[in-house]
Amino acid sequence: MQTVSRIVTSADGCQLYAEAAGNRDQPAILFIPGASTALSWWRKQFDHLSDTFYCVRFDLRGNGASDKPSDPAAYQESKRWADDVAAIISAFELNKPTVCAWSYGGYALGDYLQHYGQTNLSGLVIADSGAQLNTDQSKDLVHEAFGQLVGKLFSPTITAYREGVEDVFKSLTLRPVEDRDKTDFHGASFLMAPSTWQAMFGRMIDHTEDFRRVSLPTLVAYGQQDPIFTPLAAEQLREIIPHAQVSSYPCAHAPFYECAERFNMELVQFMNASFSH
Template sequence: MDKHLSGRRHVMGWGAATAALHIMPAAAQAPQPPARMDGAAYTPRFVSSPDGVRLATYEFGNPQGPAILFLHGYAQAALSWDRQLRDPALARDFRMVAIDLRGHGMSAKPEGDAFYKPGQVWADDVRSVITELGLQKPVLVGWSYAGRVVGDYISTHGASAIGGINYVNASSSLGDPAFLGPDVGLLGPQAMLAPGIDGFIEGTVRFLRACFATQPEPADFQTMLAFNMLAPHYVRAGLSGRPANYAEALKALRLPVLVTHGEKDRILATPMGRFTAATVPGAKLSLYPESGHAPFWEEAPRFNRELAEFVRQAQANR
C-alpha cells in the first residue's frame, strides 16, 4: 500500500464530506481554500483567470528547479498526480505545480457553457498560472482531456512560453474512431453524465474502474472517487462536445514533445498516442504495454524516471 495513504485519508474524509456541496451551483458556495495535501511540503495558492474564475494551484518540490505544470483529466483533480508530486527524486530537482482545472477540485465552478465550451478560457487559464506563478519555460504534462487544454493553449497563445509538452494518454484529435477505446462511451449519459444521484455516482465508479488496467488500492480508489464527485454534472456536460481541431498547432510545434500512452487504455486507444507523436515534428513515443489510461499511476517509477529525463532534455534545448 502507498506509504502516503495515511496522510491522504484526512484530506479524503474532508473531501468526501464536502462533495455534496460542490455538486450545488457555484453561487451557493462560500469560497474554499485549496485542499491541504498532508504529508508533503507544498504551497497552495489561487490564481484568477481573465474571466474571473479562481483556480486552485499547488506547488511542490524545489522552487529553484526547472518547472513542471501538471494538468489533469476530465472530472479529476490535482490529487491525480499524487505519485509524482510526492516523489522524492522529482521533488529534489524540479519545481512542480499542479492545478485543479476550472470546474474541478477546489477551483471555482461557475454555471454556464460560456465558462467551459470556448477553447479561449482553457488557454487563458494555463497562461494565467504560468504568468502569476512566474513559471519559466515549464514543461506541460497533460493527461487525457488535458491534451485538449494544451491544444487550446498552443493554438491561442503559441508555445514560446513553454519548454516542452508531455502528452499522457491525451486527446489531441477526434478525427478518427480508431482513436477511441471501447469504454469511451462511459463519458456520456450512461455513466459520467447519468441523471440522478445514484446513476451519477455509479457511473463515476464505472468510469474510474475503466481508467486502470491494474486497479488502485481501495483507499486510493476512495480518494479518486471523492475528487471526481467534486466535478458537478453541469461542469462535466460543459466539457463535452467541444471541437478538437489541433492538428495544425501540433504540426507547428518546434519544441521537445514526449507522448506517453498505456496500451491497455479502454478510454483513448493507442492510435491516439501514435497520431500525436506522428503529427508533432520530432516527438518521442513511449508506450506502456501493461498500463491502462493512467500510466503515471500504474507504473509510476518508470513514468517519473522518463519525465525527469524529458524535462532535463527540454531544459538543455532551451
Template sequence: MLSYLHPATRLDDWAASSKPENQFDAEPNNQKRQNFSEIASGLHIPRCGASYCTPRRNVGRETNIRKVQEMTTYEIDGGGGLSLSVQEFGNAAGAPILFLHGLMQCGLSWSNQTSSPLADRFRLICMDVRGHGMSGRATTAAAYQDSRLFAEDVAAVITTLGLERPILVGASYSGLVINDYLSVYGDAKLGGINYVASTVYFGSDKANALLGDDLLALVPGLLSNDLAENISTTQDFVRLFYAEEPTREVFETVLAYNMMVPPDVRLALASRELDGDAVMSAVRCPVLITHGLKDAIVKPLMSEAIKSRIPHAEVSLYEEAGHTTYGEDTERFNRELAAFAAARVPA
C-alpha cells in the same frame, strides 16, 4: 533520447499491426457511433447554473493515496476571472513542471509525482482545471467551451507563478487544454510538452474512432442527473483507468474527486468540438508522448496521430499499463519525465 519499450515496441510498428487502413474513417461493423456532442445533445440536461460554487479552504498536506511533501496552495484568477486552485510542491529553484489532469480529475491525480524524488529536483505545479477539484465553477456552459479561456487559465498560472519555460504535462482531456494554450500563445515560452494518453480531437467521428468503446458507452450515465446512475457509471469510468484493479484506497479517492464535477459541468466539457492538427503541426519545442497499450479510454492510435503531426516527438509506450501510466508504472514515468525535463530547451 528516451528508449522505447524493451523489447523494442515502436508506435508505428504497433499501430501497423493493430489498425485497419484509414483508421480515422473506419467504423466497426459499418455502424456509425455517436460522438460526445451528439450523445449530450439528446439528453436534455440543464446547462451550467450558478448554484454550483466552490468552497475555499486551506488544503491539508496529506492525501489518502499517499503522503505528499510540503505544499503551497494558490488561488489564481484565470480566464474570465475564474478562480483556479493551484498547488505547488518541491524545489522552488528547480525547473518548473506544470501538471494538467484529465476530465473529472484534479491535482491529486499527480500525487505519485509530487511525493516522489521529482520534488527534490523540480518545481512541481498542479492546476485544478476550471470546473474541477477546488477551482471555481463557471456559471455558463460557454465558459467551458472557449479555447481562449482555457489558454488564459494556463497562461495565468505560468505568469503569476513566474514559471520560466515550464514543461506542460497533460493527461487525457488536458491534451485539449495544452492545445488550447498553443492555439493562443504558441510554444515559444515552453520548455517542452508531455502528452500523456492525451486527447487532441473531440466531438467528431475522427475523435470517436480514437476513444474506447467502453468509454463512449458510459457517456449518458456520466451526464445523468439521476444520482444513483451517475455514481454507478462514474465507478465504472474510474475502473476503466487501470489495466489492473487499483487498491480500494486509491479507487475511493479517485471516485470522490470525480464526483466533485457536477453533471452540468461534465456536459459542457463533453460538448466541445476540437481538432488539434493545426496547432500541433506548428509545435517546435521538445515533445514526449506517453501511452499505455492497455488504455481502454484513449486508444494508443491517438498518440500515433500526435506523432504524425509532431514528427520530432519522442514516444514511450507502456506495454502493461492502462490510461494512467503515471500511477500504474510510477517509477518509470517519473524517471522518463525527469530525463525529459532535465534536457529541456535552455532559457
C-alpha cells in the same frame, strides 16, 4: 518537500486551486490533470520529483477544488481553457515550464498552444490524450465503449450518473488505486456535475494544426490498455509531431500513476535532455 497551495484567478474570474513544491530556481514542470479527477493524481511525481524540479499542479475548472461555473460557455470556449493555463504560469512565475498534460488536460494544452503559442514553454509531455474531440476523425481515437459511457455522465438521473462516474473511475487503472489515494481520488471523481460533463465533452476540438506547429521537445506516453483513448490517438500525435518520442506502458489510462517509477525516470531523462540543448 513542503507543498504550497494558492487560489489563482483566471481571466474570466474562475478561481483555480493550485499547488507547488520544490525549488523555484530549478526547471519547472506544470502538471495538468484530466476531467473528473484532481491534482492529487500527480502525487507520485510531487513525492519523487520536487527535490529536483519545481512542480506545479492545479485542478481544472469544474473539477476538484477549483470553481465550478454554471454557464456552459465557461467550458465550451477554447480561450478560457488557454487562459487558465496562462494564469497558472503567470501566478507561479514559471520560466518556460515543461507542461505535462493528462487526458482532457491535453485538450487544455492544445487550447493554450492555439491562443498563446509555444514561446513560453520548454517541452510537452502528453499522457493518454488526443488532438481531437467530436470530429469525424476522432471517432477512431476514442473507444466506442467510452463514448457510450459518457451518455450516463450526461444524465440528470443521479443513479445513472453515479454508475457512470464509478465506471470511469474503475477504468482509469488496471489495478485498484492504492489505499492512501482511494478516498481522495474517488471523492474527486464525483465533484464534476453532469452539466459540466455535457459542456466539456460536447465541444468540438481539433488541435491538429496547433500541435503540428510544435517544435519543442515532446514526449507522448500512453497505456496499452487504456479504455478511453485508442492507440491511434498516440499514433496520430506522432504523425502530427514527427520529432515526438512515444512511450507505451503496460497499464490503463494513467501510466504516471500505475507505472510511476518508469514514468518518473523517463520524465527526468526528458527534462535533462531538453535543458541540455
